[in-house]
Amino acid sequence: xxxxxxxxxxxxxxxxxxxxxxxxxxxxxxxxxxxxxxxxxxxxxxxxxxxxxxxxxxxxxxxxxxxxxxxxxxxxxxxxxxxxxxxxxxxxxxxxxxxxxxxxxxxxxxxxxxxxxxxxxxxxxxxxxxxxxxxxxxxxxxxxxxxxxxxxxxxxxxxxxxxxxxxxxxxxxxxxxxxxxxxxxxxxxxxxxxxxxxxxxxxxxxxxxxxxxxxxxxxxxxxxxxxxxxxxxxxxxxxxxxxxxxxxxxxxxxxxxxxxxxxxxxxxxxxxxxxxxxxxxxxxxxxxxxxxxxxxxxxxxxxxxxxxxxxxxxxxxxxxxxxxxxxxxx
Amino acid sequence: xxxxxxxxxxxxxxxxxxxxxxxxxxxxxxxxxxxxxxxxxxxxxxxxxxxxxxxxxxxxxxxxxxxxxxxxxxxxxxxxxxxxxxxxxxxxxxxxxxxxxxxxxxxxxxxxxxxxxxxxxxxxxxxxxxx
Numbered sequence: 001x002x003x004x005x006x007x008x009x010x011x012x013x014x015x016x017x018x019x020x021x022x023x024x025x026x027x028x029x030x031x032x033x034x035x036x037x038x039x040x041x042x043x044x045x046x047x048x049x050x051x052x053x054x055x056x057x058x059x060x061x062x063x064x065x066x067x068x069x070x071x072x073x074x075x076x077x078x079x080x081x082x083x084x085x086x087x088x089x090x091x092x093x094x095x096x097x098x099x100x101x102x103x104x105x106x107x108x109x110x111x112x113x114x115x116x117x118x119x120x121x122x123x124x125x126x127x128x129x130x131x132x133x134x135x136x137x138x139x140x141x142x143x144x145x146x147x148x149x150x151x152x153x154x155x156x157x158x159x160x161x162x163x164x165x166x167x168x169x170x171x172x173x174x175x176x177x178x179x180x181x182x183x184x185x186x187x188x189x190x191x192x193x194x195x196x197x198x199x200x201x202x203x204x205x206x207x208x209x210x211x212x213x214x215x216x217x218x219x220x221x222x223x224x225x226x227x228x229x230x231x232x233x234x235x236x237x238x239x240x241x242x243x244x245x246x247x248x249x250x251x252x253x254x255x256x257x258x259x260x261x262x263x264x265x266x267x268x269x270x271x272x273x274x275x276x277x278x279x280x281x282x283x284x285x286x287x288x289x290x291x292x293x294x295x296x297x298x299x300x301x302x303x304x305x306x307x308x309x310x311x312x313x314x315x316x317x318x319x320x321x322x323x324x325x326x327x328x329x330x
Numbered sequence: 331x332x333x334x335x336x337x338x339x340x341x342x343x344x345x346x347x348x349x350x351x352x353x354x355x356x357x358x359x360x361x362x363x364x365x366x367x368x369x370x371x372x373x374x375x376x377x378x379x380x381x382x383x384x385x386x387x388x389x390x391x392x393x394x395x396x397x398x399x400x401x402x403x404x405x406x407x408x409x410x411x412x413x414x415x416x417x418x419x420x421x422x423x424x425x426x427x428x429x430x431x432x433x434x435x436x437x438x439x440x441x442x443x444x445x446x447x448x449x450x451x452x453x454x455x456x457x458x459x460x461x
Contacts, residue, residue, distance in 0.1 A: 217460070218461065219403075220403065233403060250377050251405070253379060282405075
């Protein structure tokens with residue numbers, strides 16, 4: 001029995017010493033910079049990659065000052081970016097107020113096919129350049145990769161290739177303004193508002209009618225309805241002849257898609273959301289739509305599913321600004 | 331020997347703790363002694379999960395009715411009713427998704443079942459649309 005107590009005692013002391021030993025504070029040392037030209041990359045943008053949107057990166061390169069200076073940074077996209085693609089010639093730092101402040105470090109980027117290159121004009125050994133790739137229509141449904149390269153004055157070159165980013169099949173259109181009594185007929189196929197005259201000329205294209213009414217006894221306000229909806233949902237309105245699309249509509253709230261709304265919410269409508277949305281028993285009207293609300297819709301022919309986000313409404317000018325994501329499903 | 335007695339004692343304590351004080355229904359909810367059976371409030375949400383009521387629903391626990399006026403332009407086929415019930419009561423049938431209220435002439439019916447599951451009261455829900 002005594003032997004057991006002795007064993008337990010020794011074991012406890014051993015554990016105690018082990019714990020004390022592990023608590024030893026190690027002095028901090030500034031990490032040593034790696035030898036030679038180094039590079040790294042982060043993707044700055046979130047959400048599905050949609051034609052018309054951007055994929056944003058920050059690419060950093062650095063070399064020890066006694067080994068050389070940066071001479072150029074370049075990026076090659078597997079599919080050439082659309083107009084608006086930019087490799088900035090500024091390196092950013094964050095000011096005391098939290099603002100991004102850019103410092104010019106080189107000439108504006110030169111474009112050569114799928115390549116963009118910034119040649120450094122400032123004496124710098126470390127820099128982070130931003131790259132914003134505007135997704136072109138040619139990339140729809142495909143994948144795109146990017147190869148970033150940095151060169152230094154000592155003749156070194158480093159490169160990083162990103163993963164492949166899938167470009168979605170959906171289309172996106174931003175800030176389309178409908179106006180009651182004027183351009184109030186919306187075509188999902190064309191992603192465009194039409195006037196009554198234009199609607200009469202293309203009746204099969206019209207999927208939605210926008211109306212603003214301040215009615216005395218009921219709340220109608222800003223509404224989107226299908227041309228076929230009940231006459232009570234088209235108050236004081238004469239529909240052009242030939243509009244027969246019975247669009248299926250489902251009201252939505254809190255679907256403040258970041259790419260459509262450009263607000264602080266991290267909500268993204270993706271291809272799969274549009275594809276899988278159910279329109280069983282869906283009505284053909286959405287009455288009293290407010291800013292930051294939206295509607296899911298399916299065109300009468302079942303060809304398109306779409307999400308229409310209401311960016312803003314204006315009671316005075318009787319306007320509604322919408323942004324749309326649309327997927328061809330048939 | 332002491333340890334053995336201690337363990338046996340603990341076992342008895344554990345077993346007595348598992349004793350069922352109340353029976354449960356098929357949903358795992360306790361069947362209690364409460365016999366109260368009524369709807370305390372009623373909410374109705376649209377497809378966008380926003381209320382479609384124009385004002386508070388009128389719940390009559392004597393007549394066993396709920397009367398609610400909904401906004402002009404409400405999609406009556408796709409509504410989500412929400413009943414608040416007295417403690418321990420349940421609703422029959424359960425509401426598992428959107429409900430169709432489009433037949434305004436025929437009120438939808440739900441039965442409130444008390445906590446002891448012995449009292450059942452059927453409520454009719456009448457909808458009118460703002461005009």
